[in-house]
Amino acid sequence: MVTKEEVMEKVKAVVDEKYVKGLEIGEDNSITITLAKNTPNIDDVLIRLNAELQKIEGIGTITINREREKTVDEGAEVTKEIVLEKLKEVIDPEIGVDVVNLGLIYELDIRPDKTVYVKMTMTTPGCPLTMWILRAVEDKILEIPGVKDAEIELTFDPPWTPDRISEEYKKRLGIF
Template sequence: MVTKEEVMEKVKAVVDEKYVKGLEIGEDGSVTITLSKDTPDIDNVLIRLNTELQKIEGIGTITINRERDKQVDDNAEVTREMILEKLKEVIDPEIGVDVVNLGLIYELNIRPDKTVYVKMTMTTPGCPLTMWILRAVEDKILEIPGVKDAEIELTFDPPWTPDRISDEYKKKLGLY
């Protein structure tokens, strides 16, 4: 069983404790960390935190959130199509194709409180840009008026394959 102390030790090796606003450990070994919105060098912190936490035996899903102070327009409509269009702005820099057309988005739900849940994957479990892409997905979703929050879950089950690429991009990439 993963302990809070064990996780906090790894976290403090990466970021000053004053920027850690929350730490939860689930019974399944999942870890949720909430960082202050003013955490310096956030991209580097996200990558290093993810790398360090993966070293802990028995750890499950890793979720790293940032504090939000966004005002939500309760009257704004939020649709699945709007979100998918916005996510097409997140380009995998190594491949040059967006996360939607790459087939990285496995599930997308808009909850009644206007929190958007996305379950997604990477092209490989060792993708060095994982945390950057996850953050970009979260940031793009939060740009949509009416979205209260974004919850991004990373999964590798089922593993991604090139079959998941949209037909349009299979043609552009010469996979047909």
């Protein structure tokens, strides 16, 4: 069983403890950490924190959230189509294609409380931009009026393949 002390030791190696606003460990050894919205060098912290936490033996899913102050426009409509269009603004910088047309989005659900759940993957498990892309997806979803929160799950099952790229982008990239 993963302990809070073990996790906090790894966390403190990356970020000052004062920026840690929450830490939960699930029965399946999944970790959820909430960082302060004003955490300095957040992109670097996300990447390094994820790498440090993965060193813990028996670790489950790692979720790193940031505090938010968002007022939800209760009357605004939130649809899958609106969310997917917004996610087309998140471009994989190494490939130059957005996460939707690249086929990285496996599942999208809008919950009754207007939390948007996304299950997605990366082109490879060792993608150095994983945390940056996950954060960009979360940020874009939270820009949509009416969205209360975003929950992003990273999976590698099934593994991504170029077959998942949209037909339009297969043509643009010369993949037939």
